[in-house]
Amino acid sequence: MFSSSKIKSVDFYRKIPRDLTEASLSGAGLSIVAALSMMFLFGMELNTYMSVNTSTSVIVDKSSDGEFLRIDFNISFPALSCEFASVDVSDVLGTNRLNLTKTVRKFSIDSNLRPNGAEFHSGSAANIVKHDNEVDEESIEGGALVLTAHNFDKYAHQFPLTVVNFYAPWCYWSQRLRPSWDKAAKTIKERYDPEIDGRIIMGKVDCTEDGDLCRRHHIQGYPSIRIFRKGSDVRSDHGHHEHESYYGDRDTDTLVKTMENLVASLPSESQKLALEDKSNVTANTKRPAPSAGGCRIEGHVRVKKVPGNLIISARSDAHSFDVSQMNMSHVIHHLSFGRKVSPRVMSDAKRLIPYIGSSHDRLNGRSFINTRDVGANVTLEHYLQIVKTEVITGNDYQLVEEYEYTAHSNVVQSLHIPVAKFRLELSPMQVLITENQKSFSHFITNVCAIIGGVFTVAGILDSILHNTVRLIKKVELGKNF
Template sequence: MARLFSKLKAIDFFKKIPSDLTEATLTGAWLSVLAAVIMVFLFAAELMSFLSTTTSTQLVVDRSPQNELLKLNFNISFPALSCEFATVDVSDSLGTRRMNLTKTVRKMPIDIEMMRVGSAVEDTSHKPGPKYDEEGRFDDDQDIDITTPLSHVNFEATLARYPIVIINFYAPWCHWCQRLEPTWEAATKEVHDKYPEWDGRIRFAKVDCTQEMDLCRDHFIQGFPSIRVFRKGHDDIMIGETHQHESYLGDRTKESLVAFADSLVPSAGQPHRKHAALAAAPKTSGCNLAGFVMVKKVPGTLSFVARSEGHSFDHAWMNMTHLVHSFHVGTRPSPRKYQQLRRLHPAGLTADWADKLRDQFFLSEHAQSTHEHYLQVVLTTIEPRRSRHAGSYDAYEYTAHSHTYQSDAIPSARITYDLSPIQILVQETARPWYQFLTTSCAIIGGVFTVAGILDALLYQSMKVVKKMNLGKQG
């Protein structure tokens, strides 16, 4: 066993020199102190580097799951678009087209100053259009034309004279108005025969909006024909301090109109009695549309436009001026994820990093103006070191280019979006432990070796100098 240990000593890398054969010098002491300080400093720096993380940024093809949907969030105010007809449509390059979205969209009436007025407007999608009488049904009654259109001169006097006045706001060029005209005259004659002037409880009337533009605009008429119910005195529906008149949205056949009139007559003179078949008529000029839509991750368009089955619109009357309060893509980050994103984002975060359209106002300076905003959307995925999969976050950013143009189509506000196929992947990584050990050993060994070389050079130099001095003295 002793011989084995004796042979094992032969492979000792660290052979010892007897202490009586070594010599300590003051220069070596100073170098040892300096080397120790350098070792401690470099080791501490390496330890901090090991405990910290580094980020790597890569451009990769979008790794989103197949058929994943994208969330578009918006809050936009239109001071001259009534909630009665304001709709949100979505279309994309795959041919998908969804009209009048309502489940995830809230409509809030606003005034011309874009201040909210009243409560949110309830809306239902895919409302069936009103029914009309067959064309030509009243061709034999060509002599029926008993209703002379009201004007701004006698409008208020007519409303004050009768407890209930049902008014048809129309435009002669409107296709639906032309369909309604013979039916309206026939229904007017029957109702006035049934409830003559001496009865005085109800009257039918009409207003030509091409002749009485200001009168129609004062009552926020944007689609034709619009049938409104006006109540006199106590029959007004009071909401707050305003008189709330009502809009008829039922079928436009003679039988339906006469039946509707019959159902209204008993309420004449009864205060605050609201008819179940009537919807509140708009008393403000504008609408705030807020909510979100889920879309496929392909190029598409989000459209805000006036739309209604059974109504026509005068394009020259439509004003699509709007204020974008916010428009962002995807889900807003939580405070913790926002801090991660702010720390790891390759270029840092600007104030409008996720919402380039925020608080921007777009004015329609000319008639029949359509506003279009073109967005190019880029996905940045942040993967922190801890909980890489559970804690990862997808941040969507976009560039926005807006312009306004005039066309013969109905004016609208359009947000066209296009998604980049390239995804920015930001990964936070930590250094492996073996790299830390390797670097630490390199620091200690390297500093010790360099210090030893310097010490040997200084020691030998000093010996040479001493020899030279002794030779001169001899």
């Protein structure tokens, strides 16, 4: 057994009897200063321990979302009809996907960018539209009725069915349709005499002569075949018609059969059911026409992580477009890249990196309007440089993936149909930001160092000050003697 005296011999902190110590005013002042210094340095160390510390590195992109990138968008085009609006993607590896519809939705919008109807469904248009090879020009005399702005409403309100071919004489597809349309109109006129039967009439409108009439019905591609129904399709506002578009074959036999099916749809409901099989041919080739001249396009697409393009344009395999009248002005409501990050996860990431997410909405809410003269053939182009940022947060290593981008927009003169183009330049590198956790042992070590260091320095200063005062007093006493 160790005696108490032996145990006391290892005491690091031997005590001096209080009667042998002397308190001084200078020592009290230094003690107060030392205590305040300890408290201040402890607070600074505690703040450092509680604050976030991150490290940033640039590495080759090995992100978890693989080799594809998701693009979400919501863009309004005030002067592009949903009838022909097409979303295309392409890249430097040869990918070229046209008119994506599976993940894209379209809504007709008015001049204030507000949707004015249900979702516009493009349907599955045929790749090849059938035309007649040759039509005897002599057999088409007295064919389709020529309609103009002066007589259009008269006939549309007079006949239960008014089927109109809006065309342009210079258009290749209009030229191919013209003889078939006139011949079909002549046949229908003979079978359903307007003076006797009066259920249907076929007409045509030259859009180079009656441009206002064509714009009123939102005609942007030639030829456009519209089906107007008397009564039920007349809107109360401005008397405009809600009508249908025909996208089927354009040979004479098909056109005649289509018109007969339309006439067959006029009887009562019981008669319609009896003729259901016959009318299905027409139903598969006609869809509601756009109710406005603008279109809002929203949805998402997946592209490869290589330089490429996201293009929105007017597209059709059987229509022509007047490029001098195309206007691709647009308003970007939303454009983002990658998977959506929940608000809670994003707030955790912002705790580490306050500026994260500051550029993922760089184009949101911006308008790009073509102010040049009509006929300028203007393409609005956006060049986007995209870099991925990954943030690893917390002890559970929660991963936040965010795509940041810079955008440069420009107006480009085009020799072809104007488009809205987003050029995508994806960086092969990514920024990795990691939260560095501070150990509690390191915090305690620093606190002990602060306390011991301040105490020691204060003791040294007190000793120096005390000895200096004593020396001064001795000097003064020596002079008195």
